Amino acid sequence: MMKRKMVNFKVNGELHEVLVESNALLVNVLREELGLTGTKYSCGTGQCGSCTVLVNGKPALSCLMLAVAVDGADIVTIEGLAKPDGSLEPVQEAFLDHSAIQCGFCTPGMVIMGRDLLNKNSNPSESEIQEHIKGTLCRCTGYTSIVRAIKSCGK
Amino acid sequence: MSDAQKKEKSFQSGHKIIGKPLARHDAWDKVFGKTVYADDYFLPGMLYGKVLRSEYAAANILSIDTSEAEKLPGVKAVMTAKDVPNNETITRFGQTHSVGGFEGLYRILAYKKVRFRGEAVALVAAETEVIAQKALKLIKVDYKPLLGVFNPIEAKKPGAYKVGESESNVICSYKVRKDDVEKGFALSDVIVENTYRVPAQDHAYIEPESGVAWIDDDGVITIRVSTQVIEHFREVAEVLGLPHNRVRVIGTMIGGGFGGKEDITVESYLALLTWKTKRPVKLTYTREESILAHGKRHPYFMKYRTGATNDGKLMALEAELISDAGGYVYLSPWVLLYSTVGATGPYDIPYVKVDSYTVLTNNTFSSAMRGFGVPQVCFAYESQMDELALRLNLSPLEVRKKNYLKKGKAMATGRVLDRYVAFPETAEKALAALGEQSKPKSPAEKIGRGIASGMTSYGRMVFLHDTSRSYVGLDMDGSVTVRCGVQDLGGGQSSSLAQIAAEVLGVPMKDIKVYIADTALTPLAGTTTATRQLYMSGNATLKAAKEIKKNLLNKAADILEVKPESLDLQDKKVVVKEAPDQTIPLTDVIATCASDGIPLYNVAQFNAPFRELIDFKTGQGQVFPDFTFGTHAAEISVDVETGKVKVLKLVACLDVGKAINPLSVEGQLEGGTIQGLGYALMEDVVLKKGVTLTPSLSEYLIPTSLDVVDIDKVMLESGDGLGPFGAKGVGEPSVTSIAPAVVNAVCDALGIRIFDLPLTPEKIVKALKKS
Numbered sequence: 001m002m003k004r005k006m007v008n009f010k011v012n013g014e015l016h017e018v019l020v021e022s023n024a025l026l027v028n029v030l031r032e033e034l035g036l037t038g039t040k041y042s043c044g045t046g047q048c049g050s051c052t053v054l055v056n057g058k059p060a061l062s063c064l065m066l067a068v069a070v071d072g073a074d075i076v077t078i079e080g081l082a083k084p085d086g087s088l089e090p091v092q093e094a095f096l097d098h099s100a101i102q103c104g105f106c107t108p109g110m111v112i113m114g115r116d117l118l119n120k121n122s123n124p125s126e127s128e129i130q131e132h133i134k135g136t137l138c139r140c141t142g143y144t145s146i147v148r149a150i151k152s153c154g155k
Numbered sequence: 156m157s158d159a160q161k162k163e164k165s166f167q168s169g170h171k172i173i174g175k176p177l178a179r180h181d182a183w184d185k186v187f188g189k190t191v192y193a194d195d196y197f198l199p200g201m202l203y204g205k206v207l208r209s210e211y212a213a214a215n216i217l218s219i220d221t222s223e224a225e226k227l228p229g230v231k232a233v234m235t236a237k238d239v240p241n242n243e244t245i246t247r248f249g250q251t252h253s254v255g256g257f258e259g260l261y262r263i264l265a266y267k268k269v270r271f272r273g274e275a276v277a278l279v280a281a282e283t284e285v286i287a288q289k290a291l292k293l294i295k296v297d298y299k300p301l302l303g304v305f306n307p308i309e310a311k312k313p314g315a316y317k318v319g320e321s322e323s324n325v326i327c328s329y330k331v332r333k334d335d336v337e338k339g340f341a342l343s344d345v346i347v348e349n350t351y352r353v354p355a356q357d358h359a360y361i362e363p364e365s366g367v368a369w370i371d372d373d374g375v376i377t378i379r380v381s382t383q384v385i386e387h388f389r390e391v392a393e394v395l396g397l398p399h400n401r402v403r404v405i406g407t408m409i410g411g412g413f414g415g416k417e418d419i420t421v422e423s424y425l426a427l428l429t430w431k432t433k434r435p436v437k438l439t440y441t442r443e444e445s446i447l448a449h450g451k452r453h454p455y456f457m458k459y460r461t462g463a464t465n466d467g468k469l470m471a472l473e474a475e476l477i478s479d480a481g482g483y484v485y486l487s488p489w490v491l492l493y494s495t496v497g498a499t500g501p502y503d504i505p506y507v508k509v510d511s512y513t514v515l516t517n518n519t520f521s522s523a524m525r526g527f528g529v530p531q532v533c534f535a536y537e538s539q540m541d542e543l544a545l546r547l548n549l550s551p552l553e554v555r556k557k558n559y560l561k562k563g564k565a566m567a568t569g570r571v572l573d574r575y576v577a578f579p580e581t582a583e584k585a586l587a588a589l590g591e592q593s594k595p596k597s598p599a600e601k602i603g604r605g606i607a608s609g610m611t612s613y614g615r616m617v618f619l620h621d622t623s624r625s626y627v628g629l630d631m632d633g634s635v636t637v638r639c640g641v642q643d644l645g646g647g648q649s650s651s652l653a654q655i656a657a658e659v660l661g662v663p664m665k666d667i668k669v670y671i672a673d674t675a676l677t678p679l680a681g682t683t684t685a686t687r688q689l690y691m692s693g694n695a696t697l698k699a700a701k702e703i704k705k706n707l708l709n710k711a712a713d714i715l716e717v718k719p720e721s722l723d724l725q726d727k728k729v730v731v732k733e734a735p736d737q738t739i740p741l742t743d744v745i746a747t748c749a750s751d752g753i754p755l756y757n758v759a760q761f762n763a764p765f766r767e768l769i770d771f772k773t774g775q776g777q778v779f780p781d782f783t784f785g786t787h788a789a790e791i792s793v794d795v796e797t798g799k800v801k802v803l804k805l806v807a808c809l810d811v812g813k814a815i816n817p818l819s820v821e822g823q824l825e826g827g828t829i830q831g832l833g834y835a836l837m838e839d840v841v842l843k844k845g846v847t848l849t850p851s852l853s854e855y856l857i858p859t860s861l862d863v864v865d866i867d868k869v870m871l872e873s874g875d876g877l878g879p880f881g882a883k884g885v886g887e888p889s890v891t892s893i894a895p896a897v898v899n900a901v902c903d904a905l906g907i908r909i910f911d912l913p914l915t916p917e918k919i920v921k922a923l924k925k926s
Contacts, residue, residue, distance in 0.1 A: 037195035038188020040410075042361050043442040047852040050361055078188030092186045096178040099818035102826060103645025104185030105361040105410030111186065130860040137852065139360055139411050140645055141822060142829030143860040 007071040011036065012080025020067040027051045027062035030077060038078035038108045049136030052109040053077045059116045078108035081115060090153045091115050098149035102140030109136045114150040123154035171725065172658045173880050176818040179650035180664065181408065181643065193365035193381040193407045194439045201367065202231055204421075204428045204438035205287040207277040207294050208447060209269040212482075212517040212845025213303030213316070216267055216296060219277065224293040229286035232431045233294065234278040236266040239427060240396040259326070259484025260319070263394055263423050269298070270318055271482030271519050272845045273447030280428040280436050303517035305845055307479040308456060310514045318482060318515035326480055327488045329495040331509035331774030333567045339471025339506025343462025346471075347542040351459065351535040352911035355479070355840035356452035356833075357849075358524055359857045362410020363445040368425035369435035371403070375675075376426050379405045383416045383642050384682045388674045390419060391426045402426065406642040406672025409683075413644075413830070414523035415449045417684045418485055443850045450485050450522025451840055453478040453513070455494070457535040461542075467549050467557045469504045472567075476511035476532065481520030487513040489616070490521070493528035496778050499567040500536040501578055501610040502558045507567040509774065517845045523684060525830065526890045529611050534912065537607035537895035541902060551606055551899065552586055555579065559608070569775040575875035577784040577810035582608055585788035585808035588867045593790060593803050602803070603904025604790040609891035612779035613686035613884025614877065617766040623691035624678035627656050627699040628756035629707075631749065633727050633741045635662055637669045640680035641692050646886055647819035648688045652696045654815055655879055659700035660707075661724030661741070678758055686783075686884030689815065691761055693879040698759035706753050711744045781877045783888035785809030787828065787896040793904045795923060798916030800836055800901060802862070807893070808869035812876025812883030820885055824868045827889025833858045835894035837913050 003022045008015065011034060018033050030036045030053070040050035044063050051063040054076040081089050088096070091114040101107050110133060117124050117132040124132070129150045130143070138146065184190045221233040236242045242263050265276045277294050281287035304316040310324040318324050340346060366380030378391070385404040392402040409416060421438045428436040440448060455478045462471040476494055480487035491513040498509045544554040559578035565571045586606055595602050615621040626638040637656050643649045653667040670677055680692045704724060711729040712719040715737075723732050729744055731737040748755055769776025790804040807824040814820040837856045841848040849855035876883030894912060902908045907922045 031195070032197070036188075037191065040192075040362070041194065041439075042363060043852055045442070045851060045853070047442075048361060082187060088186065095186050096182050099176070099178060099182070099822055101179075101182045101185050101645075102647075102822055103360070103362070103409060103411045104181070104190055105192065105645075107185050108188045126865075130863075133860045135859075137359075137361060137857065137859065139358075139413070139830070139857065140826045142825040142827075142832075142858070142866065143863050144825050144829075144865050145822065147860065147865075 005068050007068055009070050009072060010074045012076060022068055024067045025063055026065040026067050026070055029067040030062060036077050036079050040105055040108060049109045050106055052112045052136065054112060054116065059113060078111060081111065091118065091150065094149040094152045098145050098152065100141060100145040100149040106136060106138040110138065110146055117150065118153055124151065126151060170658055172654050172664060173815055174813070174817065177664065177816055179647050179819065180653050180669070181650060190408050192362060192410050193367065193379065196367045196379055198367060198369055198435040201435040201437055202280040202282060202432060203284040203287045204424060204436045205279045205291055206275045206424060207291045209265060209272055209274040209276050211269055211298050211300050212272040213301040214269050214298040215301060216265060216269065217299055218297045220295040221277065224279065224290040227286065227290050227293060229282040230279060230290045231434065232280040232428055233290065234427055234431060236262065236264040239263050239394060241394050242266060244390055244394060261483045261485065271517055273519060274482065278424050278428055280432050303845060305516055305518055305842065307477050307514035307516055310516045311477065311512060318517055324515040326484055326513045326515060327491065328510065328512045329492060329771065329774060331495060331498065331507055331567055333507035334505060336471050336473050336506045336508035340462045343470045344465040345543065345546045346460060346462040347539055347546060348460040349539065349542065349910055351457040351538065353455050353531045353534060354912060355454045355519070355521065356524060356838050357446055357840050357855055358413040358415030358449070359852065359855065360411025360413060360415060363440040363442055364416065364420040364449065365439035366421045366425050367435060367437045368429040370429060370433060375401055375403050376429060377403045377405065378422050378425050379407060380422055381407050381409050381416060382420065382422065383409065383412045383644065383684055385640060385642060385672050385674050386679060386682065387419045387422055391422050394423050395426055395430055403675040409642060409644045411645065413525040414527065414684065417523040417682065418450060420449065442852060446850050446855060447519065447847060450520045452524035453480070453487065453490055453521040453528065453531065455531040457532065459535050459539050461539040463543050463547065465547065467547050467554045469502055469558045471506040472499050472504045473508045474498045478513045479518055479521060480513045480515050481518045482515065483520045485520055485522040487521060490523065490528040492778065494532045495774065496568055497529045498532045498536065500533065501560050501608055501784060503560050503564050504567060518842050519847065525827065526611065526887050529609065529891050530831065530834065530894060533607065533609045533891050534895045534898065537892065538898060538908065541605065541899045542908065552582055555582055555608060568778065570777045574781060575810065575873040577871055577873060578608065580871065581784060581786040581808040581810060582606055584869050585786040585806045588806040588808065588869055589788050589790050589804050595792065599794050599796045600792045601795060601904040602790065602792050603900040603902065604788065605896045605899025605903055606786055606788045607892040607895035607899060608786040609888065610782040610784050611888035611891045612782050614690050614763055614780035615685045615687055616778050617764050617780055618768045620765045621681060621687065621691060621763040622760055623680040623695045624758060624760045625652065625680065625692055625695035625699050626678050626756065626758045627696060627703060629660065629703060629745055631742065631745055633662055633745060634666045634668065635660055637667060637696060638677045639669070639692050639696060640672055640674065640677040641688050642672045642683035644683055646823060647816055648683055651689055651693060651815045651819065655693055655696045656700045659697065659704055662727055686886045686888065689882055690878040690884055691763065693882065695759050695761040697879040698761060699757040702757040702759065703755060706748060707744050710748050710753060711739055714739060714747065781883065783809060783883045783885060785888055785892060787893040789896040789900045791897060791900045791904065793901055793919060798919035798923070800914060802832065802864050805864055806867040806869060807889060808871065809885060809888055810871040810873050810883065811885050812878060813872050813874050813881040814870055815880065815882055817870065820870060821868050823885045823889045825866050828866050828893050829858050829863055831890040831893030832897065834912060835897040835914060837915065839913050
């Protein structure tokens with residue numbers, strides 16, 4: 001039996017105490033223990049960016065991160081991005097307006113990366129956006145509508 | 156502002172909802188992360204399934220010992236071919252109409268012989284994924300490796316290693332004959348002859364194959380799965396030896412498909428494991444497994460010989476096409492037929508000879524991928540057109556303009572095009588949209604531009620007698636329910652049905668609820684493949700909604716004592732067209748209809764045109780309902796030192812008939828263009844003796860955000876499509892002609908043509924050195 005450990009972290013503003021196996025991945029704990037299936041598991045090896053969440057304000061690939069390594073961290077997933085009243089935050093709204101969503105499977109990771117960029121740079125250029133989301137793969141949109149959506153949030 | 160939004164500003168048609176750039180009804184859940192995809196579903200007591208896959212591409216299975224795996228605590232089932240009630244199934248074509256001649260055998264689990272590396276050999280279900288994985292390692296398979304054959308040209312030769320059990324590896328061949336092609340070459344002043352090669356392409360959808368199955372309260376095997384074809388429920392029932400109606404398939408929102416979720420993926424495995432264990436089972440492929448286990452876009456060898464007169468008129472085309480089907484038949488015969496009919500492209504050529512073959516090898520099997528055999532031949536015939544232009548000293552546009560098919564003209568297969576043909580219009584507009592040519596930024600940089608045109612069918616082959624059904628119902632408060640068995644790939648398949656119902660019944664989009672993809676509860680609508688759903692299910696929904704509208708207007712006409720023709724439905728009211736202030740609330744008319752027993756629902760069936768099989772000796776006849784015509788244009792730069800191609804401008808110009816939702820159409824044009832750009836420049840499933848050397852997304856490269864530029868979408872709306880409101884299909888046509896446009900641009904920049912995709916820097920540097 002794998003060694004288990006109690007970890008405490010905040011997810012989307014809520015404190016959680018979870019007993020996890022020492023090799024449990026953050027993506028699986030979020031999806032299976034906390035029911036936050038908005039975070040996607042696709043390649044499992046950090047190649048596609050579908051599992052991206054914010055850990056202490058920085059984007060992180062939750063399929064490469066052990067749950068025990070985020071003890072005490074503050075995590076934001078796609079489910080925690082909307083405003084407290086449940087309304088869309090600007091990147092989400094821009095994705096709707098620009099139809100930057102097709103199958104939607106990369107959308108959580110893309111929206112998180114867009115938010116992260118805008119947190120650091122309030123008015124990113126097209127090439128800065130392309131550079132920032134280069135590790136997040138999308139097979140439906142060809143990225144162009146996603147870049148337009150993120151750009152429209154710039155001030 | 157997007158092009159669609161600009162267009163909206165000048166929107167003048169009488170439609171309220173059709174033609175509007177709307178966020179799709181499913182987009183909200185997706186952007187909140189609430190959509191429950193196949194792998195997001197959990198059931199109490201759920202087991203985890205895993206598949207043991209062949210390590211060899213060609214081998215005999217001497218024995219399989221599962222005893223150690225069965226003993227592992229937590230393992231609930233281990234199954235091999237002998238445990239499957241009907242392990243051999245026949246690939247059938249057409250849900251409604253059987254077409255003989257091209258049945259392909261495939262097996263649920265390998266029996267005696269494996270035919271490609273990654274073929275499923277055994278199944279496991281266990282309490283956890285980790286235990287299931289461990290159990291796979293405990294299954295002992297004794298293989299006797301065989302020689303195998305990995306090149307379709309070798310496999311086609313008499314005496315070649317036999318991939319399957321039949322006498323020949325050649326699955327089928329087709330011919331097109333139009334007059335005597337040698338006469339055509341005798342009349343030609345210039346003849347170009349080249350051989351082209353295209354690689355296997357992986358769909359690389361971001362969501363790997365996945366599903367959950369359980370047995371419901373009534374004993375029905377229920378499978379909730381990411382699929383483009385819920386109607387595989389029949390094949391699953393036959394595997395288990397059950398009546399068709401004892402298997403129910405519920406399609407989830409699909410995390411990308413592109414044809415890769417058209418064949419059965421996890422369904423049969425899930426059904427077997429849940430049947431054996433009587434517990435819910437989940438099975439999700441890893442990325443590596445996905446690349447090993449699903450069919451690819453067919454690799455082709457294509458020999459082309461094209462002749463023209465000195466003034467640029469095409470006289471003759473001869474083509475030989477050989478496709479690599481891989482280990483099993485799957486959809487190879489049909490993909491080949493699309494290539495064969497499409498081999499001459501959108502050109503009027505008096506003398507034609509096409510011979511085509513699809514051949515089994517021990518490579519990963521090939522099957523459907525967006526474009527279905529058409530992008531391959533488009534790469535070849537559009538490269539040929541530019542080679543001819545060069546020889547004749549004509550521009551690529553000029554030579555094409557002398558030869559484009561027009562309305563009223565016949566294709567090489569004798570099919571007369573009876574609707575608007577958007578040539579040379581799409582080519583002229585695509586080229587014009589490139590604007591001024593860019594200047595090189597360094598001496599090593601060469602700039603080039605290219606165009607390529609294509610015609611791609613939408614709707615299934617007419618001898619399959621395709622049908623679709625849709626239910627539309629009104630509730631007492633004026634809200635509308637649509638039930639339709641479409642699978643939603645993320646292309647807006649279900650949202651467009653909501654738009655159609657909203658338009659006809661004069662209610663806002665928020666009042667429409669669409670239920671999709673459930674073989675038990677939604678009328679069956681056929682596959683989400685062949686660019687057919689808007690055409691087929693759009694028309695079925697339109698027909699059903701119009702029937703209800705007729706009932707409502709007849710009743711309102713009685714109340715108002717006017718003729719029904721003088722009335723319309725708008726904003727949840729019945730309005731008198733000539734006196735728009737004279738209205739009755741929709742809910743009042745609904746209440747009266749309900750009380751009088753007048754139906755407020757309708758289930759409609761739409762039938763595509765039905766035709767008989769073509770003449771296979773000559774290829775003459777009709778294969779497709781209609782085509783979408785288009786042209787891609789590209790401007791690129793090549794670094795002659797590194798061989799790196801950089802895309803500067805891309806244009807996609809297609810006649811879409813009518814854009815039901817312009818944002819969705821733009822999305823298809825952008826996504827298809829970039830998928831085709833990947834095909835042109837980087838995507839290549841590399842196999843060595845059947846072993847995939849590109850098993851993950853770090854070896855199999857697809858375009859990232861850094862590889863793309865904003866695409867100029869020039870959407871033409873002829874209104875002459877067979878779909879609702881004159882729409883055509885765009886899902887597949889959007890990918891057809893981009894690769895040859897890029898290749899022609901590279902040739903324009905360097906004066907060197909490369910005959911095999913993808914155009915990697917290595918190939919370009921090698922070609923430059925050679926010249």
